Amino acid sequence: MKRRRIASDVNTTIFAHKKFVVSNSYNSKTTPTRDTVQHIIKNNGGTVQKDITKNTDYFVQSFLIDDDDRLEIAKVNNVLVIGPDFLDYCIKQGNIADHVNYALNSDTNDNVDLTPLLQKFPSIEEYTREAEEQPQTYYDFLNMERYSPDDDRRTIYVLPLLCNTKRDSTVPCSFIETYFGLKVTILPTIKLQKTIQVGDYLYTIDTKKSKYNVMQLLDVLEENLPSDGFCIMSITDADIYEPGNNGIIMGRATGDRVCVVSMFHFLKQDKWLIPFLKTMTHELLHVFGIDHCAYFSCVMNACVSDGSDNEPVFMCPIDLAKLRKSIGFDAKERYQKLLAFFTENEMEEEIKFLSKIKFT
Numbered sequence: 278m279k280r281r282r283i284a285s286d287v288n289t290t291i292f293a294h295k296k297f298v299v300s301n302s303y304n305s306k307t308t309p310t311r312d313t314v315q316h317i318i319k320n321n322g323g324t325v326q327k328d329i330t331k332n333t334d335y336f337v338q339s340f341l342i343d344d345d346d347r348l349e350i351a352k353v354n355n356v357l358v359i360g361p362d363f364l365d366y367c368i369k370q371g372n373i374a375d376h377v378n379y380a381l382n383s384d385t386n387d388n389v390d391l392t393p394l395l396q397k398f399p400s401i402e403e404y405t406r407e408a409e410e411q412p413q414t415y416y417d418f419l420n421m422e423r424y425s426p427d428d429d430r431r432t433i434y435v436l437p438l439l440c441n442t443k444r445d446s447t448v449p450c451s452f453i454e455t456y457f458g459l460k461v462t463i464l465p466t467i468k469l470q471k472t473i474q475v476g477d478y479l480y481t482i483d484t485k486k487s488k489y490n491v492m493q494l495l496d497v498l499e500e501n502l503p504s505d506g507f508c509i510m511s512i513t514d515a516d517i518y519e520p521g522n523n524g525i526i527m528g529r530a531t532g533d534r535v536c537v538v539s540m541f542h543f544l545k546q547d548k549w550l551i552p553f554l555k556t557m558t559h560e561l562l563h564v565f566g567i568d569h570c571a572y573f574s575c576v577m578n579a580c581v582s583d584g585s586d587n588e589p590v591f592m593c594p595i596d597l598a599k600l601r602k603s604i605g606f607d608a609k610e611r612y613q614k615l616l617a618f619f620t621e622n623e624m625e626e627e628i629k630f631l632s633k634i635k636f637t
């Protein structure tokens with residue numbers, strides 16, 4: 278459950294000439310209520326419209342899932358979708374804030390400024406944006422319930438569940454170690470078949486047309502997270518499915534510190550490693566509580582797992598701030614280590630990208 282500030286109800290003209298449409302999904306359980314939001318807008322000089330028109334500036338969304346179909350209309354009309362806390366931020370700043378700046382800078386106690394990076398990141402491709410999700414700001418991340426590595430649990434465990442047990446997981450794991458700055462321990466490979474032994478237990482995994490039920494694999498991982506593990510990720514070369522979902526699945530993460538990534542569809546490609554690294558990274562970032570990104574072209578874009586090669590392996594500054602908060606690394610030093618990895622593995626696109634967003 279995300280918690281939000283209640284916007285201050287002061288009388289200003291900050292929102293003068295700005296037109297807002299407020300989502301219908303507000304209800305008595307959410308704070309502030311729809312009425313409060315409308316009141317705050319009007320009280321600070323803004324106009325509240327009933328329907329989205331070409332001149333609407335903002336669609337103020339509700340909490341979590343929003344079932345107001347005007348959200349889709351907002352997206353079509355390029356109307357910025359914001360949360361109620363954006364209003365509060367503008368009022369505190371005394372002006373209409375840039376929504377991306379806001380998404381990054383809602384924590385005033387953070388002393389490392391990632392703002393200069395904002396200009397260097399490519400904007401989001403429209404097709405990767407998910408209409409039903411409210412963009413997760415840095416502030417949202419700080420205030421949500423999530424796990425972070427602590428002194429006792431700082432290791433990422435990787436469990437290879439492989440059909441071809443000779444497959445080597447070393448390169449993907451060394452990438453993860455560099456990317457997250459946490460120790461990665463690869464557990465002994467287990468041959469993936471209908472019945473697998475993990476720890477002291479035997480598990481039977483459902484299969485459908487030789488695809489493995491990913492939800493059951495996640496359950497197995499949850500039961501086998503070592504006590505010093507921050508999380509456990511399984512890498513598999515088998516195809517996976519999620520009951521009730523007929524789409525192709527490359528990976529799946531849960532908030533319970535587990536994820537599964539499948540290299541099955543990537544292995545059909547010549548250059549499978551880089552797209553696979555992106556999917557691994559994407560799923561692991563979900564484990565830290567980072568949602569899909571709606572701000573930039575970023576590894577956390579919703580469609581990153583379709584196996585195409587266009588998405589960057591990098592996090593945008595907003596998601597970088599979230600991961601840094603969770604783990605506590607030096608962003609500049611981390612980029613240098615990533616550059617060394619890319620150089621060693623001849624990842625030209627990534628080297629080029631890093632040189633563009635050069636960290637100052």
Ligand SMILES: [Zn+2]
Nearest residue numbers: 559563569579
């Ligand atoms: Zn995702």
Ligand SMILES: [Zn+2]
Nearest residue numbers: 570575593596
């Ligand atoms: Zn992002």
